[in-house]
Structure formats: C-alpha cells, structure tokens
Amino acid sequence: MRTDPWLDDACPIARTMAVLGQRWAVLIVREAMLGRSRFSEFRERLGVASDVLSARLSELAAAGILEAVDYQRPGDRTRSRYVLTDAGRDLAPVLAAMGQWGHVHLARPHSNGSYFVDTGTGEAVGVGFRSPDGSSVQPAGVGMVERHHG
Numbered sequence: 001m002r003t004d005p006w007l008d009d010a011c012p013i014a015r016t017m018a019v020l021g022q023r024w025a026v027l028i029v030r031e032a033m034l035g036r037s038r039f040s041e042f043r044e045r046l047g048v049a050s051d052v053l054s055a056r057l058s059e060l061a062a063a064g065i066l067e068a069v070d071y072q073r074p075g076d077r078t079r080s081r082y083v084l085t086d087a088g089r090d091l092a093p094v095l096a097a098m099g100q101w102g103h104v105h106l107a108r109p110h111s112n113g114s115y116f117v118d119t120g121t122g123e124a125v126g127v128g129f130r131s132p133d134g135s136s137v138q139p140a141g142v143g144m145v146e147r148h149h150g
Contacts, residue, residue, distance in 0.1 A: 019063040020091075024048050024056045026098070029084075029091055032066060034114070037081035057082055065091065092116065097127040 006018035020026050024046060031045050043053055060066040065088040068080040096116045103111065116125050129137040 019059070019065065020094075022056060022059065024052060025060060026095065028053075028056055028060060029065060029088060030095055032082060032084050032088065033092065033095065037069075037083055038079070039082075042082075060088075063087075093127050096125070100127060 004018040006014040006021075009015055009018070020029070027046055028042055031042055036042055036045060039050075039053065039057070042048070042057070043050060046053070048056075057066065057068075061068050061082065064085055066082040067085050069083055070078050071081055072078045099115065117123060118125050129139065129142050131137050
C-alpha cells in the first residue's frame with residue numbers, strides 16, 4: 001500500500017481517507033457492492049486505466065476491504081477476482097450516505113437510480129442518525145465534537 005501521512009492520523013476520518021481518498025477507490029467498492037468482482041468488469045464499468053486499477057485493487061486488498069480470490073476457467077490461466085471482506089461490506093452505510101446526498105444535492109435527470117435495499121425484503125433503506133432511544137435525529141440537529149485527551 002502506498003504510504004500516506006493520514007494513515008497514522010489520530011482522526012479516524014483522515015485514516016479512512018488515506019484508504020478511500022484515492023481516485024477510483026470508492027467507485028471500485030461501489031462496483032464490488034453491485035456484484036462485480038473481475039478486473040475486466042471493473043475496467044469496463046469504470047473506464048479506468050489498467051495500471052491505475054491494478055494499484056487501487058492492490059491498495060484496497062492491502063487495507064482489508066477487498067480479498068483477491070483465485071479462479072480459473074477451463075483452458076484459461078488462473079486469475080483473481082476481488083470480493084468484499086467484512087470490512088468492505090461495512091462501507092455500505094458510507095456509500096449509501098454519499099448516494100443519498102448526491103441524489104438530493106447533485107440530482108441529475110440521467111441519474112442511474114441505484115439505491116440500497118434490505119436484502120430480506122427488497123425494500124429501500126436509507127442512512128440516518130439515531131439517538132440512544134432509537135428516535136431519528138435530523139442531520140441539522142447533529143454536531144461533531146472532538147474528544148480531548150489529557
């Protein structure tokens with residue numbers, strides 16, 4: 001994995017950006033969540049250069065977000081497919097929140113309309129804040145604070 005000064009930052013957001021902040025990284029994770037796993041599928045869907053895609057796949061695997069799993073078609077050489085790990089699947093709310101924000105604040109008539117669903121019911125789900133008692137808290141009512149060490 002490339003070295004990034006944010007990787008050891010005290011801030012968990014900075015550490016996350018060290019892994020996901022590179023161009024194409026989040027879109028590769030999106031494609032993996034949509035069921036893509038082969039190098040050729042990622043390249044075709046994203047239009048990313050092969051060398052860049054190789055680097056991002058390696059970085060995401062080194063970060064524990066994707067796992068390379070070997071497969072072989074009859075008469076072909078062994079290749080790797082890239083599947084989400086538990087850590088990769090745990091990014092679903094992050095991507096869902098980004099998608100929700102984009103649908104609202106960057107709406108486009110040609111939007112692909114992708115969304116997240118409850119796999120048990122097929123019903124659409126959204127990301128939101130909940131208070132300890134389970135009640136919904138609107139984003140305007142949420143603040144961020146720093147924990148002071150010392």
